[in-house]
Amino acid sequence: MTSLLHRVKSKMAIFAHRKARGMLDGEYGSVFRGRSLDFDDLRAYVPGDEVRDIDWKATARHGSPLIRRYVAVRRQTVLLITDTGRNMAAEAAGGETKKDIAIMALGVIGYLAHRHGDVVGLVCGDAHKTTSLPAKSGEAHLERLLRHVHNNATMDSAASRLEDQLEHVARTVKGRFLLFVVADEMVATPSLSGLLRRLRAQHEILWLTVRDADLTAEAPWFSVHDSSPLMGHLARSPRVAAAYSQAVTDRDSGRTDMLRQAGITGGSVSGSPEVITELFALLERHRRAG
Known part of the structure; x- marks a missing residue:
């Protein structure tokens, strides 16, 4: 029996190939407003990102805008x-x-x-x-x-x-x-x-x-x-x-x-x-x- 989740992951892999990787993950991570966050890593800026999330020091070193990404401290x-x-x-x-x-x-x-x-x-x-x-x-x-x-x-x-x-x-x-x-x-x-x-x-x-x-x-x-x-x-x-x-x-x-x-x-x-x-x-x- 074919795994239903495998079908889902296959479609997500196609989306990730066509779009900037991490965009869908990033949008999901922002759903819980006010959740406790810890810094995770940096990624390239894409249109629609919050300007306040730009790491200006890292951007200056890299030469193009970089966004700070965070992870939730508590599980939802x-x-x-x-x-x-x-x-x-x-x-x-x-x-x-x-x-x-x-x-x-x-x-x-x-x-x-x-x-x-x-x-x-x-x-x-x-x-x-x-x-x-x-x-x-x-x-x-x-x-x-x-x-x-x-x-x-x-x-x-x-x-x-x-x-x-x-x-x-x-x-x-x-x-x-x-x-x-x-x-x-x-x-x-x-x-x-x-x-x-x-x-x-x-x-x-x-x-x-x-x-x-x-x-x-x-x-x-x-x-x-x-x-x-x-x-x-x-x-x-x-x-x-x-x-x-x-x-x-x-x-x-x-x-x-x-x-x-x-x-x-x-x-x-x-x-x-x-x-x-x-x-x-x-x-x-x-x-x-x-």
Whole structure:
């Protein structure tokens, strides 16, 4: 059986080859605001770095700008949160299943946490149950977390209800964690908005949305909720397509406003090839927001 973590690391190696090495690690390391830091080493300045982090003496000796890098004195806890209901077995905008994209995103953040000495846990589930796997270190543990998501997000799963998993975290998790949430295109509601504000008062939160498939495209679409057909020949109607497009825009706007009002940094992807680039941008936006 192919290791899910191996796939994640292979994609990260490609990213590291194309980009300045250490950029993704550096952005992850800046997530926990106010964490205790010790000097680690120097690296080349890249656009977007804080000017205050430039080591001017080393820069003068080297002849080009160098940035001071730091490591955390204390270990942090990263909690991966995702839906394993049957919504995540549906097709995403890029043609993959949503759970495959979620596993890539969870794997990248989990592996960055591992590299930084942090521990990683998982909360996932559906409308019938919530599963919490304790935070530990090590690649073998991270592989188990990813495998759990892979095995449980199927067409036979119960309906999705990520609010239940978020409520579980709000009730049971003590201390200050980094919550990394991967979800499909959830609809903003007053109850979800209030729950997110409660969580944000205690934790740092990053949110990644996996985009739904385009139902106006020609395909035999059906609902994973009840297997009923969707759109069909109506997808060819300009009026139906326009109304559907407006509904998607309104839903996206509502979710974006909900996350912004809660102080949560959010992003979205349509397929796994976009994951690492979007996570880098997400981490950078989170750092700048602080």
